[in-house]
Amino acid sequence: MSTIALPALAVLELRASTTEVAVLAFLGQLPSAVVLWAGTPSDRPPKRPQLIASALAVAGALVTVPASALAGALTVGQLCAVAIVLGATKVVHDAAAISLLPALVDPDQLHDANAKFGAASSVADSAGTNAGAALVGAVGPARSVLADALSFLVSAVLVWRMRVPETATAPRARTGLVRDIADGVRYVARQPTIRTVIAALSTLSFGLAVMNTYWVYYLLDRLGASPSAFGVIMGVGGAGGVAGALLAPRIAARIGIGLTIIVGFAVSPLAQVLLLCAGPGLRRQIVLAATLAVQLFWATASRTSQRSLRQAVCDPAFQGRMQSASTTLTAGARPLVAATVGGLVLLLDVRATLAVGGAPPSRPRRPAAGLPHPRAADDPRPRGRAARP
Secondary structure (H helix, E strand, C coil): CHHHHHHHHHHHHCCCCHHHHHHHHHHHHHHHHHCHHHHHHHCCCCCHHHHHHHHHHHHHHHHHHHHHHHHCCCCHHHHHHHHHHHHHHHHHHHHHHHHHHHHHCCHHHHHHHHHHHHHHHHHHHHHHHHHHHHHHHHHCHHHHHHHHHHHHHHHHHHHHCCCCCCCCCCCCCCCCHHHHHHHHHHHHHHCHHHHHHHHHHHHHHHHHHHHHHHHHHHHHHHCCCCHHHHHHHHHHHHHHHHHHHHHHHHHHHHHCHHHHHHHHHHHHHHHHHHHHCCCCCHHHHHHHHHHHHHHHHHHHHHHHHHHHHHHHHCCHHHHHHHHHHHHHHHHCCHHHHHHHHHHHHHHCCHHHHHHHHHCCCCCCCCCCCCCCCCCCCCCCCCCCHHHCC
16 A cells, blocks of 8 residues: 555655655665575574564554644655665565575475466555555545554564474574675575576566656556546556466466476566557546556566575575675665666656666577476476585
8 A cells, every 4th residue: 555655745745856755765765775684594594573674664654644643744755764664674575585495395395386476466456456546535644544554563463373383494503694694695696597697687676676666657647647546547457466466377287387387487577568658548547557557467467486496496595695696686775766867867757767768678688598398398396416516
């Protein structure tokens, strides 16, 4: 819900400028640049306290928004502070949640579990987007943030009620944080499949980060979309993401996990070209929603497949640090991108800046050395000790 409420609050009520929108995006992504530290505790059970603490921290930060709005003291600076808290807690939460999943299911169920995990997340994103748009229209963006805070309290309670022993990771000696991080980085650098997938993700993530900085601003301000219309567009796109997550195992079984990943990498930047061609009006908004649905379908299918591939070939002792290394390289550059885009938009208009974001990864290549063969649909799990570095 905050995906709609916070940017809408900045643009519609606080009248944020393009520079302030860029700063808000920069600070929200800033914690991703130091995400490596979150992987080390995630490789030591228990992980549930991390999930609970992160949910409570988000709830506390979000409650301050409607409270300040009610007192007439809300500022863009406070939204920036809340964005930092949201980004930091997301880093901690994701590192723990993703590394916990392989401990909960058998290896042959990992791809299906990631598909269900991704589908549930897509449903939540879609439902939250539509609920956020409806609440913004009904009670205003500031008050709608309160509902999001309540949802994180529910999340904390649900995780607290989990009673699954975390026994997948063998106990290991406590070493320094820096040494643990260095060990994780070396492991990722030496594992060819994980290294290749993360490198490809980093290239694609750069262009998408440029797009995401002004995506909300572009729709609400330049195309004149209402918060409700924006919510519907994102909801239709979310439905495509749900379908992509649910069908990812079937697609990978038919065309291979390698080709599933490659197609997802190719479709995402190409779809941005069509999104930039959209304009105001109902028909173009329908085309916009359909294009977004196709993009998110393949993006989610690819994300589910590449995550399952990385988890399957990764040593259990490095799951958290592997995910943190991936997040650092794929999302760590986003704060710098947001700051760069903030300066670039002063030289170009918003649409031209967004076009720059779609250009770098628009000619994807298959890194043949690391990915499984595009049509290899067999199980990518390592075949014994020799398969691991």
